[in-house]
Amino acid sequence: MYLICLDLEGVLTPEIWEAVAIAFGIDKLKLTTRDIPDYDVLMKQRLKILRNNNITLKDIQEIIADIDLLPGALDFLEWLRSNTQVIIATGSFIEFIQPLAKKLNYPLIFCHNLEIDKTGMIINYSLRLKDMKKKTVRALKKLKYNVIAVGDSYNDIRMLKEADFGILFRPPANVQKEFPQFPVVTEYSELKNHISNHIKLKSL
Amino acid sequence: MYLICLDLEGVLTPEIWEAVAIAFGIDKLKLTTRDIPDYDVLMKQRLKILRNNNITLKDIQEIIADIDLLPGALDFLEWLRSNTQVIIATGSFIEFIQPLAKKLNYPLIFCHNLEIDKTGMIINYSLRLKDMKKKTVRALKKLKYNVIAVGDSYNDIRMLKEADFGILFRPPANVQKEFPQFPVVTEYSELKNHISNHIKLKSL
Numbered sequence A, B: 001m002y003l004i005c006l007d008l009e010g011v012l013t014p015e016i017w018e019a020v021a022i023a024f025g026i027d028k029l030k031l032t033t034r035d036i037p038d039y040d041v042l043m044k045q046r047l048k049i050l051r052n053n054n055i056t057l058k059d060i061q062e063i064i065a066d067i068d069l070l071p072g073a074l075d076f077l078e079w080l081r082s083n084t085q086v087i088i089a090t091g092s093f094i095e096f097i098q099p100l101a102k103k104l105n106y107p108l109i110f111c112h113n114l115e116i117d118k119t120g121m122i123i124n125y126s127l128r129l130k131d132m133k134k135k136t137v138r139a140l141k142k143l144k145y146n147v148i149a150v151g152d153s154y155n156d157i158r159m160l161k162e163a164d165f166g167i168l169f170r171p172p173a174n175v176q177k178e179f180p181q182f183p184v185v186t187e188y189s190e191l192k193n194h195i196s197n198h199i200k201l202k203s204l
Helices: A016-024 A040-054 A057-065 A073-083 A096-103 A134-142 A154-160 A174-179 A187-198 B015-022 B037-053 B058-065 B073-083 B093-102 B132-142 B154-162 B172-179 B188-199
Strands: A003-006 A087-094 A108-117 A121-128 A145-151 A166-170 B002-006 B085-093 B109-117 B120-128 B148-153 B165-170
Touching: A003 A073, A003 A134, A003 A187, A016 A057, A040 A121, A073 A087, A073 A187, A073 B109, A073 B154, A087 A096, A087 B109, A096 A108, A108 A134, A108 B085, A134 A145, A134 A154, A134 B132, A145 A154, A145 A187, A154 A166, A154 A187, A166 A187, A174 B109, B002 B073, B002 B188, B037 B120, B058 B093, B058 B165, B073 B085, B073 B188, B085 B093, B085 B132, B093 B109, B109 B132, B132 B148, B132 B154, B148 B154, B148 B188, B165 B188
Parallel strands: A003 A087, A003 A145, A087 A108, A145 A166, B002 B085, B002 B148, B085 B109, B148 B165
Antiparallel strands: A108 A121, B109 B120
């Protein structure tokens, strides 16, 4: 039996921090692990910028509620869920992604969470589990699933490697070049074909 | 972070084999593990009855497509999915439950599968994993989830025991009596309250 693990940002939705950065006009919030490889340093910088600009969780949630899914993402996900089982594994936080989960008709989402103070400021972030995406795939394999994983960037690579079959969706050029073992697809129709061919439509 | 594991039959839908038995007027298909405790003996008997009566998978799927969800089940599940993460763990088979999955708006479902021959007859069943419900809860706990499990009968008890918090929903009297450690609820509104109180609505 098959189970598909999908990254969220870049695969089904735009990058959340980028949208937040644009909405508040703060360029430094656009930085990602591509610019600051140490995630903890990056997140602490993001939270400091929010504090310095007096931006609360609620302010950010209002921005996120306005983010549209990537064009075609919902159709793709609905197709996938009606044909097999799907888990979304994202490095983002439950407090951020609730409005996007609603737009996606509430698939199962594995993520992390934030610490909020009484004034609504984000004071810290809490990873439910380190290396969560990879560990999720490993746990699913132990539960006797064949796992297909789909991601777009560096933080998905360990998940893609752990999966029985890994696919890069619209990766940046350097990721594509560095990990030539993964097929690269840029359209949902291609992604459907890759997954259908792999599952051989047996359980569809 | 919390994750809720729900049994399917008896919790969200009627018992599938019972509906099939009634539709075909074959009383022996009504027997469950309450009557024949050895699941393999029970399933082999069921499959033999189907063969002897020339009943194909497609015939059964048509019956199952007509099964209504339990009244209130969909509202309860939608509430739950919009407030936390949910996995349905069922001893049933993907070939049976697809129409019910659709009525439930495609939650994640962990289940088993059937072997079908070229004439559409069910020739065998295949358990993805023995003791799957319990092992699912254990895997989720290792992924750092607090797990609340909800079931109605004997085949859920090991899942309920493994979970951080187990709840019996409309159990038969003997199950309720034998496992007094689990709270018993009979209405979705009570189930909502139990879950809300346990999660303390922190992540809601």
